[in-house]
Amino acid sequence: MTGPEVNTLLRGDTRANRVVPPTGYTAHLTLFVAGAMAFLAVFALALALASGRIADRWASELAGAATLRINAPAEQLAAQTEAALSVLSQTPGVASARALSAAEQAALLSPWFGPDLPLETLPIPQLIEITEGEPGMDVMGLRLRLGAEVPGAVLDDHTRWREPLVEAAMSLRRLGWISILLIGGATAAMITLAANASLAANAQIIEVLRLVGARDGFIAGAFVRRFTYRAFFGALVGTLLGMTGVLLLPEASDAGGFLTGVGFQGTDWLLPVLIPILGAAVAFFATWAAARRKLKELS
């Protein structure tokens, strides 16, 4: 189908819209399906966008940092920490390295052991926070050097737990987009069924129109416009309701974790505006294909 044909079908002769009866259960079905699917599409879109944001954030936050853990007897801990800091200060790609204070280490453990943990009585390893520079450090080379000079050092570049987390967020994003595609497909299928039902119910009207010399494009156009506009308005209402639902979700917060981050941010709010347009496009092509098929059958 060419652009001018699409334009003709959409604009057409508005008087021709009258030839299709304005009521019928297919009208309500199309409105409901378009509205419900648009509502679901808004949430799928919000999920996909939020997952993408989280994946990016986790990847960027964790990629630029590493942790060095010094496991050593209490009497050697300070010396090994000093040696490790010395190695790190000479390592290319390390922007900064600092040993966490006892208070900071206590704060990290307090969620599990409470605030009154007597750290000094426990064999707690010393943690060194490393911030990577540009370009990044050679992790394998650093491991080898630390292994030789600081026997109790264990370097954790966060790869081990960063990758599954980022992969999980990416999978969630993929699921979100797949859901949107499925919603589009299901909408097309249901509108095709509704259009077929409408065309079958109006077979006599088609016969009359053919009798008086109507071309297939005229007949198809009357049905296509009806279904396209219905789908657009249904999807518009569904989208507005969906966006209202997303707006009412709690703001993203550290305490809330992932769930409170589901929503739109900034220009993301413009994306749901595309849903009614896409819904109308899906309805347009589904009805056009159904009409062409049905008109061929009826000839």
Next chain:
Amino acid sequence: MGARVIELENVSYTYGGGELLSDVSVQLQPGSFHFLTGPSGAGKTTLLKLCYGALLPTSGRLSVFDQDISSLDRDQLAVLRRRVGVVHQDCQFLDHMTLAENVALPLMVSGRSEASEQDNLTELLSWVGLGARLEAHPPELSGGERQRAALARAVILSPDVVLADEPTGNVDWEMSQRLLRLLVELNRMGKTVLIATHDMSLIRAAKSQVQARVLRISQRKLQLAGADL
């Protein structure tokens, strides 16, 4: 317009394994008036449907305005139908539209402005005696009114041919005479008219008004063609 408006050469039509029309040959000249008669189920409606492309011949050649109807696609057939006015016995209408809108349907589908044709529409509906029923909906019309409305719709584009299938089947004698007069009047305007009917009294009544030819279908064949009334 060519020498023949409609020409059938050895046309047969088969449906569901049964032959409904067999080896029919006939020509309709411009401005001629024909009756197509025969018993119910003889194939009158089938022949009419073949003439405006609602059905296509199984074999033989059928040309309308010198165009082989079997070679036309659906859109070309649609354009051809604008030159062939058809009146059905059951005169189908769009019930949700008014009488005026129904009669103006051919204008709408052919892209002509209803507004500019408003005077013609009013005049046409007055001609068929429905000038006061413009805003009525089809279910509100009597059988005779529906037939006249169907006739008005069939001729609003000023077609070259008018095909009428049992146009008086559902109306009383007086109304059938009125419809006949309208069809005769159209013929005097130069239209080719073909009326399918099993009503011999209608054919006899036409004798005083027009020089018509009778085509008779029996046992799937056009047995008598060209006999003057």
